[in-house]
Amino acid sequence: MMLALGAGCLSQTAHGQQQPEREDGGVKVTTPLANAPSGPIPLRQPTPDRIPPRDEASPPQLAPEPYVPGEFELFVKKQAKADVRRLGSNLVSGGDIQQADLSQLVPDDYVVAPGDEVLLNAWGAIDADLQLTVDRSGRITVPRVGAIEVAGVHYGDLKNLLTRRVAQQFKNFQLSVSLGQLRGIRVFVTGRVLRPGAYTVTSLSTVVSALMRAGGPSAAGSFRNISLSRNGRVISTFDLYDLLLRGDRSADRVVQAGDVVNVASVGTQVAVIGSVNTPAVIEIKRDETVADVIRFAGGFSAVADRSRLAVERLRDRNTGRIAELELPRDEGTALSEGDVLRAFSAVDVALPTVKQSKRVKVEGELINPAEYVLPEGSSVADAIRAAGGFTPAAYIFATELTRPSVQQTQQENYERALRDLETDIARSAGSQRVSSAEDAATQAARSVATSRLVERLRALKPTGRIVLQLPPGAKELPNLALEDGDRIYVPPRPTTIGVFGSVFNAASYLYLPNSTLSDYLRLAGGATKGADESSIFVVRANGNVISGRQSSSWFKKRGDFDTLVAEPGDTIFVPEEMDKTTFVQAAKDWTQILYQFGIGLAGIKSAVR
Secondary structure (H helix, E strand, O other), rough: EEEEEEEEOOOOOOOOOOOOOOEEEEEEEEEEOOOOOOOOOEOOOOOOOOOOOOOHHHHOOOOOOOOOOOOOHHHHHHOOOOOOEEOOHHHHOOOHHHOOOOOOOOOOOOOOOOOOOEEEEEEOEEEEEHHHHHHOOOOOOOOOOEEEOOOOHHHHHHHHHHHHHHHHOOEEEEEEEEEEEEEEEEEEEOEEEEOOEEEEEEOEEHHHHHHHHHHOOOHHHHHHHHEEEEEEEEEEEHHHHHHHOOOOOOOOOEOOOOEEEEEEOOEEEEEEEEOOOOOEEEEEEEOOHHHHHHOOOOOOOEEEEOOOOOOOOHHOOOOOOOOOOOOOOOOEEEOOOOOOOEEOOOOOOOOHHHHOOOOOOOEEOOOOOOOOEEOOOOOOHHHHHHOEEEEEOOOOOHOOEEHHHHHHHHHHHHHHHHHHHHHHHHHHHHHHHOOOOHHHHHHHHHHHHHHHHHHHHHHHOOOEEEOOOOOEEEEEEOOEEEEEEEEEEEEEEEEEEEEEEEEEEEEEEOOOOOHHHHHHHHOEEEEEOEOHHOOOEEEEEOOEEEEOOOOOOOOOOOOHHHHHOOOOOOOEEOEEEEOOOOOOOOOOHHHHHHHOOOOOOOHHHHHOO
């Protein structure tokens, strides 16, 4: 026959007949009727009048408290300009304190004691599903089997014990035994914790789980000196860094009723910031050194400078003195309370230009134009050789070398020059005297025109071009050192001369050897009536500007202009005559401003429109 353990006081046969009940050791047991069909014997467990919900026995819900950094942590955060916390603070402040000691597997060496719940399931000749609590005498009572002493039995031996006892009454059955809700024990968490006090935890709880229930060490508490006392004697100490850094829980002992977990005051604290994997405030022991602190911080980052560290010591903080440690020589240096170590990045600090590899783009009339990475100390000539040399069509005189660092400097100076120009405009406009409505209208129109000019100038951007002082027949480039990001463009030999500005027919004209600049000016119909012939300037293909306003002008006299031979790619500009009373005559020549800061031909054409 089979025995069933269930929730009712009466069981029924397959035909709906009720079976009588009898008392057996204080437990109601169903006895099969004589004429009942054969089958498993159901063993029934008495149903109490009311079983309180398990939630009622649960500890009150404890909301995680916000993390409160210590004074030294706040100082380090200010030094690092980033959020730097104590090593280990995330473990105790980020965990679920309610689930800290739940859902644990019961080990075979666990000792059953009063208050534990035994779950017994049987099938075969008997049918049982029982939840049995170990009473104060250390026994459980199984229907039709009787009381069984289980207190003091290891969990791994519990199944064999129950199987032997049930086999004294029944045959042909199988048992499954496990533990349900474990007994609660009361422990005390004291010292430097967020919520010191007494806590009820399960009998499988450890030092860490009890500590987490109390909120973990406070800002004044130690992560490395946690003791477990039993019966007035310290039986073990625990270092949370073993768990944090090595995953070692060997010292995380299971607590027993009445145990005291005590967190001592925090020990010596130092900090490590900068290029390490985990910048943190670290608690160190007496014999730990710089090497240990770097290891606690997860080691150097991938881009760290591993050859040195800076250390700011508390005793030197008033003088602002910062010492430098050379690695690995000084790895064994001892640290003091409040020291701050800083690891440096090897990439944030720029290397000297001569030590940098050069990424250079070489374009135009070369055998193999491309982007090249050249070693430190390379020159323009090295870049040309890497590209296979010039093609026969290369016009070396007009080679453009542009550089990002030069472009940045030109931009800064250009903006400064524009601000000076705007100041001159405002000063000139404020000093103008108006004697009639016509003068006022003229001044207003002039102000609008100059404002538009400044707006057009502000929209232009320097190119970063370096003017190479080459003769027109140059066959090679100067041996100039390269910088990272340089661009070298070698154009083909141009076939035209451009004439723009206040001329009758602005255009590009075919280059004719031995022709002068005045020849091309005549081809454009000559200067208009409103042209300022004294301010004519020429932009050469290599970037040089030859202007009538320069003190060392090549064509200061008109006779020089008539005889100056044009070169392929020359561009001639003829400005308009400006009102002698305007600011333009007092200001610097804006065309010189444009070319001084590398605006280029396109900028000149845009500004003079």
